[in-house]
Amino acid sequence: xxxxxxxxxxxxxxxxxxxxxxxxxxxxxxxxxxxxxxxxxxxxxxxxxxxxxxxxxxxxxxxxxxxxxxxxxxxxxxxxxxxxxxxxxxxxxxxxxxxxxxxxxxxxxxxxxxxxxxxxxxxxxxxxxxxxxxxxxxxxxxxxxxxxxxxxxxxxxxxxxxxxxxxxxxxxxxxxxxxxxxxxxxxxxxxxxxxxxxxxxxxxxxxxxxxxxxxxxxxxxxxxxxxxxxxxxxxxxxxxxxxx
Amino acid sequence: xxxxxxxxxxxxxxxxxxxxxxxxxxxxxxxxxxxxxxxxxxxxxxxxxxxxxxxxxxxxxxxxxxxxxxxxxxxxxxxxxxxxxxxxxx
Numbered sequence: 001x002x003x004x005x006x007x008x009x010x011x012x013x014x015x016x017x018x019x020x021x022x023x024x025x026x027x028x029x030x031x032x033x034x035x036x037x038x039x040x041x042x043x044x045x046x047x048x049x050x051x052x053x054x055x056x057x058x059x060x061x062x063x064x065x066x067x068x069x070x071x072x073x074x075x076x077x078x079x080x081x082x083x084x085x086x087x088x089x090x091x092x093x094x095x096x097x098x099x100x101x102x103x104x105x106x107x108x109x110x111x112x113x114x115x116x117x118x119x120x121x122x123x124x125x126x127x128x129x130x131x132x133x134x135x136x137x138x139x140x141x142x143x144x145x146x147x148x149x150x151x152x153x154x155x156x157x158x159x160x161x162x163x164x165x166x167x168x169x170x171x172x173x174x175x176x177x178x179x180x181x182x183x184x185x186x187x188x189x190x191x192x193x194x195x196x197x198x199x200x201x202x203x204x205x206x207x208x209x210x211x212x213x214x215x216x217x218x219x220x221x222x223x224x225x226x227x228x229x230x231x232x233x234x235x236x237x238x239x240x241x242x243x244x
Numbered sequence: 245x246x247x248x249x250x251x252x253x254x255x256x257x258x259x260x261x262x263x264x265x266x267x268x269x270x271x272x273x274x275x276x277x278x279x280x281x282x283x284x285x286x287x288x289x290x291x292x293x294x295x296x297x298x299x300x301x302x303x304x305x306x307x308x309x310x311x312x313x314x315x316x317x318x319x320x321x322x323x324x325x326x327x328x329x330x331x332x333x334x
Contacts, residue, residue: 010331057291057316057317058319061316061319065315065316093321094319100321101319101321101322103264103267104267104268106265106267107265107267108267108268108271146267147266148264148319148321148322149263149321151263182265182267224314227264
């Protein structure tokens with residue numbers, strides 16, 4: 001599989017993502033630059049975490065209007081998988097590829113922690129190999145991770161099954177205490193209506209090794225590998241990724 | 245290079261939408277209360293952007309600024325904006 005990782009000025013998790021794809025998954029990892037107008041034939045695009053353009057104006061606002069995003073939008077409209085992690089999630093919302101917006105944490109503090117999130121749908125490229133209800137342990141590190149939307153957005157996402165991940169306690173229950181940033185309905189990640197674009201605040205690329213936080217992040221990336229290789233032509237595919 | 249038309253100074257105010265969580269405004273209000281300004285309510289914290297442009301009349305400037313606000317300066321999901329135009333001498 002061929003992964004593209006976009007570096008914006010101020011991205012800082014781009015190298016981590018490239019390393020996961022090249023070293024841990026043994027895939028092709030293609031570095032892309034914010035001024036690129038061509039995605040060089042990648043299968044999936046990752047918008048990494050960081051502080052693109054210094055978080056000027058609003059987090060992700062400037063990056064969402066940079067040249068590479070035209071190609072990312074075209075890739076997304078053609079059904080190609082796109083994953084936005086943390087700042088990448090903010091960029092996808094600012095670009096209009098995902099609904100809602102990410103605002104300052106309710107606590108007003110920057111949070112660096114390990115959280116547990118529950119997989120809410122299998123029907124995205126990045127959760128294809130997960131089980132619904134599966135609880136993953138992933139790190140977060142953000143100041144603006146509180147997902148909000150206009151009045152009817154949450155209800156629409158719930159009805160369409162577009163909530164991809166929710167913050168939960170270790171037992172997998174949605175509780176106010178498990179919500180680190182005040183997100184509506186404990187939302188940690190969502191997908192678009194076509195289900196190929198996913199954004200989440202937690203960092204799967206930082207949870208890929210047993211010695212460091214764990215390997216739960218690999219579930220998302222292995223899902224995308226399986227999704228790309230899935231049987232097509234209308235046959236209902238069964239996920240092929242084994243559980244942990 | 246300045247475009248055609250008269251120079252205009254624009255003042256853009258971007259504020260959190262009503263009903264959208266504004267933890268900054270809330271924190272500022274709490275601090276004001278702690279300082280003894282108990283009469284304060286409904287604090288919101290927003291942004292002030294000032295820019296100069298050349299435009300054909302106030303109508304031209306307004307429509308260009310509206311486009312700037314919807315495309316970049318404000319995020320319509322969470323923010324409202326208000327524009328004031330001030331004429332400038334050459």
